[in-house]
Amino acid sequence: MTMFSSTQIPHLMRTMVAGILGMPENHLRVITPEVGGGFGSKLNVYAEEALMCFIAKRIGKPVKWIESRRENFQCTIHGRGHVDYYELAAKRDGTMLGLKLKLIQDIGAYHQLLTPAIPTLSVLMMPGLYKFKSISADIIGAFTNCVPTDAYRGAGRPEATHGIERMVDILAAELKMDPVEIRLKNFVGNDEFPYATTTGLMYDSGNYAAPLHKALAAVDYTARRAEQVQAREAGKLMGIGISTYGEICAMGPSAALPAGGWESATVKIEPSGQVTVMTGASPHGQGEETTFAQITADELGVGINDVMVVHGDTSVVQYGIGTFGSRGTAVGGAALFYALQELKAKIRKFGVMLLGSENVSLVGGSCVDQSTGKSVSFAEMVVAAHHAKTLPPNTQPGLVATYFWEPPNFTFPFGAHIVVTEVDRDTGGIAIRRYIAVDDCGKVINPLLVSGQVHGGVAQGLGQALWEEAVYDDNAQLVTGELTDYALPRAHFMPFIESSHTETPSPVNPLGVKGVGEAGTIGCSPAVVNSVVDALSTLGVRHIDMPLTPEKIWKLIQAGGHA
Amino acid sequence: MRRSNGVLFMKNIDLRLRVNGQAKEWSIAPGDLLLDVLRREGYFGVKRGCEKGECGACTVLVNGKAINSCLMFAAQAEGSDVLTIEGLAQGDVLHPLQEAFLDLGAVQCGFCTGGMILSAKALLDRNPDPTVEEVREVMAGNYCRCTGYEKPVEAVLAAAVVARAFVPAASTVVSTFGASPHNSQAGHHSANPRSAPKSKKTDDKKRSSVLLGGQR
Numbered sequence: 001m002t003m004f005s006s007t008q009i010p011h012l013m014r015t016m017v018a019g020i021l022g023m024p025e026n027h028l029r030v031i032t033p034e035v036g037g038g039f040g041s042k043l044n045v046y047a048e049e050a051l052m053c054f055i056a057k058r059i060g061k062p063v064k065w066i067e068s069r070r071e072n073f074q075c076t077i078h079g080r081g082h083v084d085y086y087e088l089a090a091k092r093d094g095t096m097l098g099l100k101l102k103l104i105q106d107i108g109a110y111h112q113l114l115t116p117a118i119p120t121l122s123v124l125m126m127p128g129l130y131k132f133k134s135i136s137a138d139i140i141g142a143f144t145n146c147v148p149t150d151a152y153r154g155a156g157r158p159e160a161t162h163g164i165e166r167m168v169d170i171l172a173a174e175l176k177m178d179p180v181e182i183r184l185k186n187f188v189g190n191d192e193f194p195y196a197t198t199t200g201l202m203y204d205s206g207n208y209a210a211p212l213h214k215a216l217a218a219v220d221y222t223a224r225r226a227e228q229v230q231a232r233e234a235g236k237l238m239g240i241g242i243s244t245y246g247e248i249c250a251m252g253p254s255a256a257l258p259a260g261g262w263e264s265a266t267v268k269i270e271p272s273g274q275v276t277v278m279t280g281a282s283p284h285g286q287g288e289e290t291t292f293a294q295i296t297a298d299e300l301g302v303g304i305n306d307v308m309v310v311h312g313d314t315s316v317v318q319y320g321i322g323t324f325g326s327r328g329t330a331v332g333g334a335a336l337f338y339a340l341q342e343l344k345a346k347i348r349k350f351g352v353m354l355l356g357s358e359n360v361s362l363v364g365g366s367c368v369d370q371s372t373g374k375s376v377s378f379a380e381m382v383v384a385a386h387h388a389k390t391l392p393p394n395t396q397p398g399l400v401a402t403y404f405w406e407p408p409n410f411t412f413p414f415g416a417h418i419v420v421t422e423v424d425r426d427t428g429g430i431a432i433r434r435y436i437a438v439d440d441c442g443k444v445i446n447p448l449l450v451s452g453q454v455h456g457g458v459a460q461g462l463g464q465a466l467w468e469e470a471v472y473d474d475n476a477q478l479v480t481g482e483l484t485d486y487a488l489p490r491a492h493f494m495p496f497i498e499s500s501h502t503e504t505p506s507p508v509n510p511l512g513v514k515g516v517g518e519a520g521t522i523g524c525s526p527a528v529v530n531s532v533v534d535a536l537s538t539l540g541v542r543h544i545d546m547p548l549t550p551e552k553i554w555k556l557i558q559a560g561g562h563a
Numbered sequence: 564m565r566r567s568n569g570v571l572f573m574k575n576i577d578l579r580l581r582v583n584g585q586a587k588e589w590s591i592a593p594g595d596l597l598l599d600v601l602r603r604e605g606y607f608g609v610k611r612g613c614e615k616g617e618c619g620a621c622t623v624l625v626n627g628k629a630i631n632s633c634l635m636f637a638a639q640a641e642g643s644d645v646l647t648i649e650g651l652a653q654g655d656v657l658h659p660l661q662e663a664f665l666d667l668g669a670v671q672c673g674f675c676t677g678g679m680i681l682s683a684k685a686l687l688d689r690n691p692d693p694t695v696e697e698v699r700e701v702m703a704g705n706y707c708r709c710t711g712y713e714k715p716v717e718a719v720l721a722a723a724v725v726a727r728a729f730v731p732a733a734s735t736v737v738s739t740f741g742a743s744p745h746n747s748q749a750g751h752h753s754a755n756p757r758s759a760p761k762s763k764k765t766d767d768k769k770r771s772s773v774l775l776g777g778q779r
Contacts, residue, residue, distance in 0.1 A: 036674040037708045069613045285672030285709050448668040452714055456671065459711030483617035483706065491702035491712040520711075 001057065002029045005049055008038040009322035010282050012259060013045055014314045020050040021057065028053070032312035035284030039460075040151030041076045042284070043324045044113045048075075073481045078470050079152025081106035082122070082159050088167045089134075094175055094182045098134035101126055101163065107141045108148030114155075114258075115148060116141060121156025121248065124199045128164035129208045129246040129414055130186040135198040145476035151324065153460050154518045157247045158525060162546075165243040165526030169533065170542060179530070180216065183244050184209055194507075201248065203412045204514075210502045211438035212244050212416040218436045218498060219418045232538060237423035237557075238433075241531025242416065245523040249441075249515030250411040250508065251325030262406040263327065264320045265336035267296065267343055269399035271386040273379050275300060275307045280320010281332030282312045286517060287449040288328050292336055294445055295511070299340040300347075301365025301378060318402055326515030329445065331407050334509035339403035346399060349392040350381040411506045411514040415439035417458075417527040423535045428554025430466060430532055432495040437523065439499070442506040442514030450516050454499045457520020463489040464521070465528035469547050487547075536561060580640050582606070583650025591637050597623070598632040601647060608648035608677040612706070619705035622678035623647050629685035629704070648677030651684070659729075660684055663722035664715065671709030679705040683719040691727050695720060 001023070007013050010030040018025040035042065048065060056063040067075070082105060089098035105119040123137040168186075172179040187208040188195045195203040224240050231238035254261040264280035277292055293307040311317055323332070344362055351360050351367025354376045360367050365378035384390075388397035420434040437454055444450050467487035471479040480486040505512030525546060532548050533541055539561030544552065556562075575590045578600070591600055598621045601609045609632055612620030616634040623632045624646040651658045660680045663669070670676050679702060686693055686701045693701075698719045702712060 034673060037672045039708065066611070069615070287668075287671070452668045452671055452710060455711035455713040456709045457711070460708070482615055483613040484615050488706055488708070489711075490706065491716060492696075492699040493703075494699070494712050497711065497713055 001027060001053060002031065003049070003053055004031050004033060006035050006042055007032050007044075007049075007322075008035070008040075008042045008282060008284060008324050009045075010312055010314050011280065011317075011319050012322060013049065015259075016045045017050050017053055020045075021053055023057075029313070029315045031314070032282055032284075035282075035312070038284050038323070039153045040079065040155055040324065041072075043151050043322070044077060046076065069483055070481045073486065074147060074478055076147075077112050077150035077152070078108070078147045079149060079155075080159060080464070081108070081146070081149040081470075082119070084159070084163050086163055086167050088171055090171055090175075092175065094171070094177050094185050096130055096132060096168075096171070096186045098136070099126060099132050099164070099167070100135075101137040102140070103137065104140045104142055106146055106149055107143050108146045109143065110148055112148045112150040115150050117258075118149065118151060118156040119159075122160040122163075124201055125157050125160035125246065125248055126164060127197050127199060128161060128168075129183075129188060129206070129244055130164070130168070131188055132198050146472060147470065147478065153457065154247075154521045155325065157245075157518065158461070158464070158522045161243065161245045161247070161522050162526045162529070165245065166529065166543065169242075169526075169530045173537065173542065179242050180212065180221065183212065183242070187244075201412075202409055203246070204409055204506050204508050205442075205504050206246075206412065206414055207440070207502065207504045208244060208246075208414055210504070211414065211440050212242075214500065214502060215242075215416040215418045215436045215438040218438070218500070219420065219434055221418075224420060231422075235425075237425060237535040237538075239419075239421045239423070239531040239533070239535025239537075241419045241421065241527045241529065241534055243523050243525075243527035243530060244414070244416045245519075245526070246412055246414045247326075247519060247522050248410045249326035249413055249518070250330035250407055250506075251327045252331075252410045253407055256410075257321075260321055261327075261331070262321065262404050263331040263335045264318050264402065264404045265292075265332065265339045266318050266400065266402040267336070267339045269300075269343065269347075269382055269385075271382065273302065273306065273382050275302055277307060277309045277336060278317040279309060279311045279332050279336060280317060280322070281328045282320065282322045283328050284323065286323065286328055286453065287446065288323075288332065291329055291445050291449060292333065295333055295336055296340060299337070299344065301362070326413075326517040326519075328515075328517070329511070330411050330442075330506070330509060330513050330515040331405065333445075333511055333513060334407065335403050335405035337510050338405055339401045342401035342403060343399060346385070346395065346401070347378075347381050349395050350384045351376055353390065353392045354380060354384060407508060409508045411442065411508050413439065413441045413514040413516065413519055415441075415502075415519060415523050417523040419524075419527040419531040421528070421531040421535055423532060423553060423557075424550075425557055428550035428552070428557060430548060430550070430553065432462075432528075435495045435497045437497055437499045437520065438502060439516065439519045439523070440502045440504050440514075441516035441519060443503060443512035444501060445511070445513065447501075450501070451499050453516045454520045455497055457516075457518060457522070458497050458499075458524045459489045459494060459520075461521040461524020462494070462528060463487070465525040465546050466548050467493075469549075576638060578637055578641055580643050580645055582645045583647060584644075589637075593636070593638055595637045596633055597625075597630075597635045597637045597640050597645075600637040601632060601645075606647045606649055610674055610677065612674070612678075617706070618675070619678045619682060620675050622681045622705065624681055624685055627685065627688060629682045631704075646681065646684075648681060651680065658684070659722040659725040660687070660719065663718040663725065667714050667718045667721060669710060669714035669718040675705055675707045675709075679707065679715055683715075683722070686719070687723055687726060691723060693720070693723060 014030040085102040087100040252261045266278040268276045289309040297304040368375040418436040610620035612618035616631040621632040
């Protein structure tokens, strides 16, 4: 049986569907063609996926099923769905001491694959980048008549970040402190890593003030505050909002995941010298075909065009976990790196054999005898390994290596987003004047792909902050069940995003990378809401729930700031 | 007798049109959507996104005008020139918009890309020097969940510069830029889908199936 499905997890899909149908796992082949965006909704095994296999088996003919857009809205998963109650304890000087959270999670009508894990991630990340002596959290899962909730870009971290970053701003307003000052005062210090949080995590590395300072410089914070004073005198509602977010990526050590958190890579050097990489991570738009080719080219000294990256076919690729939780490069890339080290060690053996010297090293693909300066090329060693006329001792012919890498920890990227807004008193409309995003995702392998991830993430964060909402009527019918009714960001809604980076390598993996797929979404929504609350603070506004629709803002202004 | 969109029709009709410059004659049901017919005939770059005219993934050019093919009966295209994303490149030579989308990383999952590029082509054909606001306004008809629109908008503006530099104001319905000489002068890359610079820390994205927005 061959199953084509648009999924982030081809191998897990195969295991689960084979299990559901009671068929041998090796009789089922799952192929994930160009997937389209995933964002968590394809990190699931839906009933239809098993049903189509069942029907095909039953009638002995190919079956094709395409969901409608409405079915997609109603029968997959939704994100977020929190009602959070926070209490924060702090000293008068702004030092934060304790944080208490009651989190009510709208589970929806039933569990999907990872539903309970999402609020759990929120609680793990609730301290954000700050030091707390005490943390207390209760999660209440509420089954409702709504669409189930599960992983959606950020999956628990945007919720946690929104909570803590709103609370920090509320505290700053309460103490009449600058929101920058209070953040700098409470950050985990650069000399405190690895840092054990009160929620039981071990933050790997960080320099939390660096992106904040960079973002402040980019926006010219002092000048913006001065401008705000003038704007207020002129009767304008201008706001400056900051979020300094932390996230947890590279999902993750297997102890923390239900079905393994490692990732796999196989590297094959063909007799021609071309390289095939098979990755168990199943990228779907993130661009690992490029990133992994870069890593391979760099390690082996071959051209990037000599590398072919293959994924998403369970009959071709060794077992893998998939792409989600910003793990593709941070876990899958690390697996690839270690597979490449094994191959390099083997290539070196052929170099030793051909040069007749032990004193050799690999330089840009060639093997060089350090004492004589003689060298053999990559091609010569590859041919020697495949033709196998003579072999080094205890060495098999061929050049293939497979590595399954178990990460020792998560990674913890961070960053600072600053948003300048202006609210229209008459319409409640919000104009974004500036959007600064400074993200630290560890080592950046491909700047173009990383900025693309940030842009897309920010767009989704903006959508959540300003427009997007799953609306149900009084009979629990989903009103926003089509793209005509659900307010996604469009090109002309989006501000120009001023994106830059700081680079603090992760010690968790040999590449020093942390992951960036979800950063934009996580950093965005509190920065936007903080900015709009700041704009309306002269009216006495302290908090507004998302989304900040013009109707909601207009009503608030009409009521003189009192909801 | 065939079923189309839940309605039974007694009789098929003949549809004659040009797709990507080639004359076609297809037997269709009167209620068939242009989207359905194009996909049935193998133009998989035309994507079914929402079937409500909201997402723009099914955008094609009909007589040079960008339309949602999910909102148009195929029969209405009788005698028309239809351009799908498959017809934009001239053999191995990519259109400046395709080049720019690849060079600037404006393609992520690729699902919306075909429609986006065709909307942009329609814009550049009638306005070779658009402002960023005009580009954003036109691209507003194409939903993209991956890119945040920043790089696509940048790519359209970049393509406009290239197109203006190498193609005089001439404009035809099906292909404005045609086999422009830009490719030989585009510096570090050629139209070969497998050619990208050979250094590691580059900004280049490999060209695989993303060219046509994942042709499936």
